[in-house]
Amino acid sequence: MSLFHNVFCLGWGLLLGFSPLYPHEFAATKPTSDILICRNAHISFYSPAPIEDIRAETDQAVSAFNSATGSLYFKVMIRSFTFRRSLMQEHFNEDFMESDRYPYAEFKGNVVQMPDLSKDGNYPVQVQGILTIHGVSKNYTVPATLSVKNKQVSGHAVFNVKLADHHIQIPRLLMKDIAEQVQVTVDAVYQVDNSSSANPGA
Numbered sequence: 144m145s146l147f148h149n150v151f152c153l154g155w156g157l158l159l160g161f162s163p164l165y166p167h168e169f170a171a172t173k174p175t176s177d178i179l180i181c182r183n184a185h186i187s188f189y190s191p192a193p194i195e196d197i198r199a200e201t202d203q204a205v206s207a208f209n210s211a212t213g214s215l216y217f218k219v220m221i222r223s224f225t226f227r228r229s230l231m232q233e234h235f236n237e238d239f240m241e242s243d244r245y246p247y248a249e250f251k252g253n254v255v256q257m258p259d260l261s262k263d264g265n266y267p268v269q270v271q272g273i274l275t276i277h278g279v280s281k282n283y284t285v286p287a288t289l290s291v292k293n294k295q296v297s298g299h300a301v302f303n304v305k306l307a308d309h310h311i312q313i314p315r316l317l318m319k320d321i322a323e324q325v326q327v328t329v330d331a332v333y334q335v336d337n338s339s340s341a342n343p344g345a
Contacts, residue, residue, distance in 0.1 A: 177211040179296055179333035186219055188304075190325040197231065197325075199224040206331045210296060213254035215270060217329070218247055239311055240277060248276045250283075258289065265290045270300065279309040297332045 187200035204219035221242040226232040236242040252272015260266070266289045274283050287300035305324045306313065313323075 176335055177209055178336060179208045179210055180336035181206040181208075181331040181333045184217065184219075184329065184331035186217075186224075186327065186329050188224075188325045188327045190322045192322060197226075199226045199232070199235065201225065204329075204331075206298075206333070208296070208298070208331075208333055210257075210260055213257040215250070215252050215254060215272065217250040217331075219249075220247055221245065239306075239313075245276075245278045248274070250274045252283075254287075254289070255284075260289065260291050260296055263291050263293070274304070276304070276309040277311050281308050295332065295334065297330070300329045302327055 182205050183202050184204035184206045185200065185202045186204045187198065190197040201219060201223040203223040204217055206218075207216045208214070221240050222236055224232070224235070226235065250272055252270055255269040255271055258266040258268065268287050268289055269284060270287045271282070271284045273280050275281075283302065285300055285302035287298060290297045290299070303324045304327055307323065
């Protein structure tokens with residue numbers, strides 16, 4: 144079991160209201176059909192720049208979604224983001240994000256006014272929560288879309304993050320080349336995770 148998986152399970156448990164020390168309580172109190180998991184959520188960000196646009200993406204984010212209560216959790220390892228140029232990726236991790244010191248970004252929140260997801264369709268929603276990047280937490284409210292097709296739930300959101308809000312400093316020499324905010328896109332396709340209740344210690 145990876146460290147990332149352990150951290151994910153701990154955060155997921157705290158968010159969804161059970162003690163990580165006693166995972167059997169989760170199975171006893173939470174219907175597993177309400178708990179949806181995505182282990183390969185796709186997150187990308189884009190920042191326009193005069194010399195070269197900055198783009199990066201990862202499909203290694205993990206997410207848990209309680210379709211009954213609207214509770215939502217995301218966690219992503221910063222070093223999992225890949226860039227077209229290796230030098231840009233190095234600067235991102237070492238100079239901007241300090242990835243060794245702040246290895247993860249995390250979101251804990253909920254869907255406001257949960258729609259009825261029992262029928263196929265696209266449902267515009269608002270998501271509220273706390274996004275922690277670079278060790279700095281900030282409240283966000285962003286528009287998102289929940290989609291249901293053949294009983295499978297997926298989520299999509301696009302929002303902006305201001306670097307200064309998370310104490311991410313742009314080196315003076317690069318201030319004219321990097322935008323002060325980035326556009327973040329999140330996509331997750333969820334499924335019921337029966338294994339967590341059947342064998343929580345696995």
